[in-house]
Amino acid sequence: MAARQQLAPVLRRLRLPRAPATGLSRQAALQQSLSRPARCFSQSRPRCFQGTPAVAGKDKFTSETYPDIKRDARFAQLTGDHVAYFRELLGSESAVIDGVTSSEAADDIEPFNTDWMRKYRGHCQLVLKPATTDDVSKILKYCNDNMLAVVPQGGNTGLVGGSVPVFDEIVINMSRMNQILDFDDVSGTLVAEAGCILEVADQFLASKGYIFPLDLGAKGSCQIGGNVSTNAGGLRLLRYGSLHGTVLGLEAVLADGTVVDDLCKLRKNNTGYDLKQLFIGAEGTIGIITKISIQCPQRSQAQNVAFFGLESFDQVQLAFREAKGQLSEILSAFELMDEGSQALVRQVTGNQSPLEDKYPFYCLIETSGSNADHDSEKLQAFLEDVMGKGIVVDGTLAQDETQIKGLWAWREGITEALGHLGGTYKYDVSIPLKELYQLVEDTRARVDAAGLLGDTEDYPVRAVVGYGHMGDANLHLNISTRRFDKRVEKVLEPFIYEWIAERQGSISAEHGLGVMKKKYIGYSRNPTMVGLMKNIKTTFDPVGLPLSSLPPTNSYWRTG
């Protein structure tokens, strides 16, 4: 808190006039801005992601939207006998949602059939909620023996259609396996079940002075098993690194029911292949993760959040370079938002922007450190420097916890705001930083040239916006539509994937492949690598053969 009080004068100094057209020098303008009152913050939503957004209209089935995906006829249809087996195995009434023998369960099953964006919708008739690893093992063994297809499901916040069925796959929902099993407060090693909600794990760690090394807007709903299965990146990868580095071990169940116990709690273990890495980001294609051990860092004592307005993407890059150089070890997030994305948040929330004027770009910078005075000095020097050089023209700094949450809401609220406005075509991509925003501009121009972008109901596309994890060269390109429209998809794909491949980018930075990008894997992985992946899938799940492409979205046996 001390740090923030000392930084208050800097907050005022940040209020530079946008263009000193009055003939004032930059320094004079800076001085003039000091006399202005401090900024008022609007109160925004709490930080965690809440629920499914409303989208008007009846959602189409994925099998209708993507008729090229075919159900593999080798897989059996569910019968009452199958359901009876699962009922006996799982016991509890609430552990089995049965739409096979009862038509009354249709409403209860629907949320498990539909993804967060309501873009993908399956025909699942049976949801199973195992409570133990042994349950998962027995379910999978039975499914393997009886040729029943399955989809593992965590918090169902995935954004590529991987967490819901396409056809009648059984949903294996992990929400009942939600226990924290062990925490070592010397090493910071947490062991928990896969169905533990990310925010619950983080709150537990907060009580011990630690932090979960991953944070994202869906933290109130997503599960740590889902996070590991998607290799989620989130808001602080810049600081804490990828789950490939922080996950120490895991337990998983293979398609035939075999339990793989690699729940190692050691940081170092160079005894052969590091097999757990294969499950991280595998999107459930080679096994269901049931437990995780993860290295958690100490929670920082001092945290600051600043929100800037910038005139160009070149200035954003300069600001990022300066932030890395000057804030170095205390920099914990550097997030990018364009004006288009912020306009959508304003439209949906009705909240007043943190800055008075509009700018083409905004950045959110977070620092986290152990010494408030030290952090304060560093941030103060940084802010004065970027203001003095004219890299940043406007900005504001959170003064307390509520304002920190408020500023974060302008970044974290984008996905949810988009969801409220209709359908969104989402592209989560990695591109070399220099050209990161060019993709948004080129896509916007292309959609516009096709006559699909406009302000009235006549046009399917409302806006083409970009935001993301600037610190990781990770752009979220979002095409906000009034309705999903095949013409829009045709304009976007494969154009976007080709654009990225030409620049050696990745077509999926952190959301995975799912149903959405499965067939486009070749834009980011060469045939040798895809071939090796097929071999790995075959090793872990021989019954899943033959594979026509890789990775199969999320079902062990889905091969479309």
Ligand SMILES: Cc1cc2nc3c(=O)[nH]c(=O)nc-3n(C[C@H](O)[C@H](O)[C@H](O)COP(=O)(O)OP(=O)(O)OC[C@H]3O[C@@H](n4cnc5c(N)ncnc54)[C@H](O)[C@@H]3O)c2cc1C
């Ligand atoms: C508002 C919002 C913000 C988001 N921000 C980010 C972000 O910053 N960074 C980011 O990376 N993602 C982000 N996402 C996407 C999503 O939250 C992540 O992909 C998250 O990791 C998914 O976790 P989940 O538990 O919801 O998994 P689900 O959506 O249920 O599943 C995702 C995939 O993992 C598989 N799976 C789930 N659990 C298991 C398991 N136990 N074992 C094996 N496979 C499993 C599923 O089959 C599916 O293929 C965001 C989503 C929303 C809605």
